[in-house]
Amino acid sequence: MASILVSEVMTGTYEFEDSGGDSVKNLSEAKVDVEYTIREIETNDNELKSFLFTLGCYEGETVTVISVLAENYVISVKDARYSIDWELAKAIIV
């Protein structure tokens, strides 16, 4: 059982891809306290996309990363704070 646990933790560790220069592509590479304009939500999950839309998180709107906590990002959209995970941050193209 212990070995399963270890392997799960190992495979679960995300590998951060090289961002390739200074240009920030998505929210996971964004600098804290800088306001970005969303260019696209890159996902096949239409439901997620629509849900983000109802929160005011869609192309043309602005978003600011407030803090980075382990694998979660605290972001400010409209006048609220949300915690999103790394995968979602990667899907928000700025």
Add this chain to the structure above:
Amino acid sequence: MKIALTGNPNSGKTTMFNAITGKIEHVGNWAGVTIEKKEGDIKKNLNKTGIEITAVDLPGAYSMSPFTSEESITRDFVKNENPDVIINIVDATNLSRSLFFTTQLMELGIPVVVALNKSDLNEKKKTAINVKALSKALGCPVIKTISTKVSDNGLEALISKAVEVKGKSQTAPYDSKRIDFANAKAVEASDKKRYEFVNSIVSNVEDRKVSSNHQTKQDAADRILAHKWFGIPIFAAVMWAVFSISQTHLGPLLADTFAGWIDGLYAWTEGMLGEGVSPILSSLLLDGIIGGVGAVVGFLPLIMVLFFLLALLEDCGYMARVAVVMDRFFKRVGLSGKSIIPMVIGTGCAIPGIMATRTIKNERQRRTTAMLTPFMPCGAKLPVIALFAGTFFDDAAWVGTTMYFMGIAIIILGALIVVRITGEKNARSFFIMELPEYRFPSIKRATISMLSRGKAFIIKAGTIILLCNAAVQVMQTFNWQFQVVAEGAESTSILASIASPFAILLIPLGFGVWQLAAAAITGFIAKENVVGTLAVVYSITNFIDTEELALVSGGADVASVMGLTSVAALAYLMFNLFTPPCFAAIGAMNAEMEDRKWLWGGISFQFGMGYVVAFLTYQIGTLITTGSLGTGFITGFIAVAVMVGYVVHLVIKGNNKAQQKLKMSA
């Protein structure tokens, strides 16, 4: 007349519902606490019309297009049940998001009144909203409210305005009626325009001095409380403090006073019965009912202190941060951070906890969470924890804290196994959660929450638990020939003969006697019964002593009556905590899982987990404390090996399935 309360999650709908109806529904400072609609009549002092007005509290929604099942409850209600008026509760600190939903509600043709709630928070942030201009722009009345305040909260004005607009027509400020809803592109374009329209209103009516995307003290607090490394130790320390106060310090102090009253009742009843009453009846009344129920109710003060503290934690906004901290670990095992919400609610009672799994979209995650939520020690299990902590471990706070973290550890392990069995380890999911603002917790709300939970506890003790204890007492008094069991021949009683076969199975766990088996069995009806039945079968009138200021009178005496070592006692405690929950909670699991295979798999898993955990605790603990293994090691080991072997077999099968899926998608 019917009024629907609608609004974004955590805008304060249930707080307002409680304030206008006088009901005490569960509230919390986080999104998604309400998952079902609730109805109540509006209080007379707010309703001057004389007509009966029913308020309907609905789960929070961000829009009319439902993304979660509780959002669709809201949409279906306002669309199908034709409320006379909609009160749209708008979080005044977040106008730009909330008004999106408001403009959608106004298209329904039902008169809308906007309650601009949390307006007190805006004053603190120096944000001003021009209510008149907002009302004009929307085309509906707007009333400032602060539903957490007792007076001067705008609620009376809100209700009279709602009565006034009934039957009147309003024009929607933004109308999407001509749009072809089958055309996704057109809908998207229309919704974007809607947001533009909302933005233009907000820029006209809102005067914001401090932009919301600047760092605040709250953000600094988040960085500490949800920190990568400190998050978990802080959570552990908070839980330890909760247990220390409720189980070691304040709780026992109150419990002592309370136990004095129960002792008094016992003595008074004994005196009233006098000499002439049949000994069977008097023992049924005294030992069975007052003794058994009293033993359970004696723990009420401890539980109420604990509920009070948990309510404070929920109210201050900390729980949403706990979800963020746990997300990292839950994601590793195929659950989402949202799974923590049912588990936190499950600390009160597993049933609403299991029902809260509805907020999880992914079916497998939802079922897994419903199956694992009962591992969190609920309110009914607290008397059991308190009894064993008091009897065997000198009221130590670590016992309760450890049980919570054991629960979390078992949940994580369980999720890991389930995700492997289902072969869906490669499935991806996203996590997003609104972080509510921290606030100073309200003593009043915590008190109300504590009292309502305490009341439910007393009602349960006076009904189910009373009946069970009476039944246990009768079954213990008589044998199958309905003759009174002779002294020294207790093992011939009905109770003993039913429980004995089960007791044999429990020998490898260190507590293979019929009394303990009987208590564990009655625990499936309600977990408090474990305490009540132990009191009856060992005829201990009261676990709590008034003289010594000790929670459990002569802990050593009780321990010796039960004939358990500390290690076996800990094993017994864990067995009771981590086996399947009570029948009512199993019923809730059935309802939320909607699948027989999952239900029976879940129950078997819970049985297996309880057995394995108790076995390991007893055998390893005995090995450490005495240097040799406990009784029945070999048989128990075989049983555990078979169970683990079967799970491993299922995991391997699941892995193959996962690989096939990968190949198919490749």
